[in-house]
Amino acid sequence: MDLLALADFNLVARYGGFGRAARATGRPKATLSRRVAELEGSLGLRLFERGVRVLKLTQEGRVLHERTGALLTEIDETAAAIASGGDRPRGRLRISAPLLFSQIAMGKLAAGFALKYPEVRLEVTTEDRGVDMIDEGYDLVIRVNPDPDEGLIGRIFLRDRLVVVANPGLIRPAGNVAVPAVVREAGYGVAAWDVKTPTGKSSIAIDPVLCLSSLVMVRDAVRIGVGAGCLPVSLVSRDLAAGTLVRWGDAEGPEIALWTLYPSRRLLSARVSAFLDYLKEAFPMGSPDELAAYVV
Incomplete structure (x- = not known):
């Protein structure tokens, strides 16, 4: 197989067209088209x-x-790496990270990584949706409790948990009386929060008065006292310590686990390995308190 033709095929596939690949790389469009046609001919495939x-x-x-x-x-x-006499991380590193983690920590992490590895060009995209790493050209994806994927491998680098909190001036009602609540979009249909306290388990009926798209927005609204909220403990631990929020209980449910994911078929590049090591240095225990240190 002609490696030059294979390389040109991958350029066209990556950029989604002959014209786009030609403009991005400075290669003649006619050359790219000819090489791909030759590769198709040699393989007998379209x-x-x-x-x-x-x-x-x-x-x-x-x-x-x-x-x-x-x-x-x-x-x-x-x-x-061989030509430069070493294996220093270099080149483009594209990462997709979830919204809350990006708002809390990714800016500081990215800046520190860029200072430590100046030859890496780091690009971070913030989104909570599932992404196709191959089609969209990501080297690494950070996700919360991702679904199993046989095409990816990864590791947990951070754990968190949910707590129900409120402004001290908001009184938790007794019985089945619903409390005003601030919820994120995904939790709008929830009728109650099941919580654990030192005295046992209970259920808090809620009446969503605000539905917001960001957990940071939910926290800010809960601080003001418009309603209670169910939030990651890392996001509110400083408020709990300062007394500006009070804890009504630990929310029952699965643990929040942040994973780093990358394609299993790919040999781990120096820049991906460097970023994984950098996350391990930033969160050596993987605890909510370590993430809380980034919250402002």
């Missing part, structure tokens, strides 16, 4: 479905891109 305005990978093309794109990147990185 790698792209070519429409008038749309270029889409075939099933065979997608498999080839997934299995060879990362390997070619590793070859380039290895050659660059």
Whole structure:
């Protein structure tokens, strides 16, 4: 197989078109088109479905891109490391991280990493949706309690838990009387919070008076006293210590675990390894208190 043709195929697949790949890399569009056609001819397969305005990978093309794109990147990185006489992290590192973690800690973490590894060009995208790491070109993804994925490997680097909190001036009602509550969008249909306290378990009926898209926004509204909230302890631990919020109980439910995920087919690059080590240094115990230190 012609490695140059394979490299050009992966360029076109990565950028989603011959014109885009040519503009991004400075390669002639005609050359890219010819090389891809030669590769298709040598394999006896059609790698792209070519429409008038749309270029889409075939099933065979997608498999080839997934299995060879990362390997070619590793070859380039290895050659660059050998040429420079070392294996220092370098190049582009694209990360997708969830909204709350990004709001609390990612800015400081990214800045510290950039200072430590100036030859790495770090790009962080904030989003809670699931992403396709191969199609969207991410090297590393951080997610909360991700669904199992046989195509990815990863590790937990941080744990947290939910607590129900309120402004000291908001009195918890007795019995089944609903308390005003501030909720995030995903929790709007919840009718009650099940909590654990030193005296046992109970259920707090809620009446959502505010529905907000960010847990930071929920915390700020709860601070003012408009309603109670169910929030990560890392986000409110300073308020609890200062007495500006009071804890009504620990929310029952699964533990919050933050994972780092990356494609299992890919050899772990120096820059990904460096970022994983950097997270381990930042959160050696993986505890909520360590994340709380980033909260302002």
